[in-house]
Amino acid sequence: MLSHEDNETLVRVGPGTTMGGLMRNYWLPIFASADLEKNAQPQTVKILDETMIIFRDSEGSVGLVDPVCPHRGAPMIYGRNEDCGLRCVYHGWKFNTKGDVVDMPAEPVRSRLKEKVKIKSYPCVERNGVVWTYMGPEDANNRPPLPNFEWNMVPDENVVITFRVQECNWLQALEGEIDSAHAAILHGRIDGGGSVNQWVQARDLRPRFECIRQDFGMSIAARRELDDKTLYWRVNQFVMPFYSMVPPQANEFYELSGHAWVPIDDETTLCLMFSYRPNEPLHPKSRPVFTEGFHGRETGHHSNPGHDDQGPEVPYGRYISKYRRETGYMFDYDSQKTKWFSGLPGLWVQDAACQSGVARVYDRTKENLCTSDTGIAMTRRMLLEVAGAYAETGKLPDRYADPDLYKVRALSLKLPVETPWADSGNVLMRADLGEPLGYEL
Template sequence: MLKPEDNERLTRVGAGTPGGDLFRRYWMPALMSSEMPDRDGAPVRVRLLGEDLIAFRDSNNEIGLVAAFCPHRRAPMFFGRNEEAGLRCVYHGWKFNTHGDCVDMPSEPAGSALRDKAKINSYPCIEKGGIIWTYMGPKDKMPAPPDYEWMRAPQTHRHVSKTFEDCNYLQAMEGGLDTAHSSYAHNNNLATKNEPRQRDRSPRLDVERTDYGYRYVSFRDLKDGNYYMRIYHYVMPFQQFRGGIHKFDGSRREFPELNGHIWVPIDDTTTYVYNWACAYDENAAFSEENIIEREYFYGRGPDQLIPGTFKLKANKSNDYFIDRQVQKTKTYTGIEGVNTQDFALQEGMGKIVDRSLEHLGTSDKAIVTMRRLMMEAIADVAEGRDPRGLDPASHGGVRPYDGFMKTSDDWQVVFADEVVAKW
């Protein structure tokens, strides 16, 4: 469990909070490239770490991320004209470039000194892996851009989606880092007893700290001289790498992949989850049918979302369409969609969990370690040190994996080649 004051440090992300100061030291997803595909296209509202912002792609294909309100009279920049390499406020015509400089002020006399003073707050952006990333921290502390392996996969071998989750980022991320719950919440066939996650429902965890966060391994004893292994990575401050190579019968999938999530705080009580997947190698390009199939499996297919949003139709307001008869006879939860099952439990905890009331067990080792790393990182930032995971070299060469091995073997030897990035 956590002391209430430590829970506050970890869950509050606004400007000036300890957690907010930590997040502002990393590059973070602001939106997907597909949300803003066209030069001089419509501006897009963005809320990130409690700040209201506006994103736009200018005439030169540069990305701007600026404050939501004009510094003149606080008019909303969402209604601005995106034209000729800048975003122009439609109230009085003041125009700003992607760096926040005022480049035109037609309502004032020519040569007015006010133009040089009237900057709009802006954050630098880069575009990688189908995502527009931003850095919101001190300029002199800005790290090199991230270089995760999945970013380097060709577009034909990579897929990214995004969903809205109505709770604090930490309980959402803890759900992703928790491997034991898959034996229960994601048991989608009660009749099947031979799946590895059902043959051993209390996996043993090894957690190894690294420069980027940690690597953790779950061992499930199949009682036949073999382990089912899952090798994950937690990359600070908010990302998980996960393997998806083998089927439960031990055979390789037709489209072996790596996948994971990035849990980005919109504010203290809401989160955007970026869901990424990339092919294991060049022989497993993603077809459109494959992408659609996997998104529906998780519960976030196109017609499973509320139109014009990233919100699931199955949500708290309708109890996630739980079917109690299905729960009795077919699946553990009676809820369709792996991510929908997660959301029901994580959102159902409330906006921000009171972790002082918890009773943790051995299967929570990865979550406990993550919390400690985050608390240490918060202290590092407060005391002028760099937190873990800023250097792209620390995370660029690692990959997750799942597979099978004999209980007498050393997993680090068996899977040595598999946990090294190939893209």
């Protein structure tokens, strides 16, 4: 279990908190580039418990600014996005993407007020369809470079990236994906059909775990027995500060996958999911299944039809799902009796219901952890050590600013019993752009 005090340290992310302060030193992926059109209405976002407005100006630059005009407090969500800036509708003050005032139509022409007033803003950059922001120290010279995550650098045809909102804190969501023990159970079927029941890990529901602390975070290896001579290893990765990565399945639709679990606030998470192949396009059927669902069910990705757009005034309103606590995650008891072990309509919905269905911030003092929770326990311990060092001295993890630290892959290996997975996997865990997996599925 986790003490109340330690849980508070890890899940509270607003301004002035330990974890929120730590995360502000990293670049944060916050929006899909395709969902921001030039001169379109701004959208409300919330990151680390700070509400902001995001927009794309007429030249294509992305701005992330305060939702309140610094003149008289009018809402900038109604601002006119025009002529390379966002203009407040109250008195016409206009701001560029850097937060500078570029026009004050009600002020004298020679007024120097423009030089003294700014709207709060954070820098944004885009890479391969994702908008990133940096909310740390204002000194641009001290910003780390963008992390070189493979999923954000492969060609468009190799990757699918989707966004959704989940109703729990970031750590509850993250822990669901680094937990390798639940997959074949929660996602299984009772009628014997479908590909899930063919997963290799379904052959052994009692995995043993080995965890290794890494410069990037934690490697969590689950060992399963295939036969007397062969072990099957699935190595999930936790990458600081909030990323998880899972290995491919052994089928023609294989891909590496994972999430960025970006804290919206203490109780809500922006879930960016990625699935990609490092050296070739995705299977032709994968993209439409990921983005549109499959026979009315969700995959690991949130489908476009599954969104319940709440409008631009609601933080991440366009990424809110119809599969949420309010709708009971569309649980179907009849399907639970006849077909699906969980009765929940798809992979990510099954995970989210278990992670979020009881409480947005679960009381972890009530937990009873067991051997299959080894990776979760060790990841929590590592996070508390990192958070403690940051709180006491301002120390950040070694190499956190090295963009190549994030070149990491999850692993799926079949090895002889006597072969240590770490020896075989050490090289294979490194993501060299354009290189194949390096092993057979």
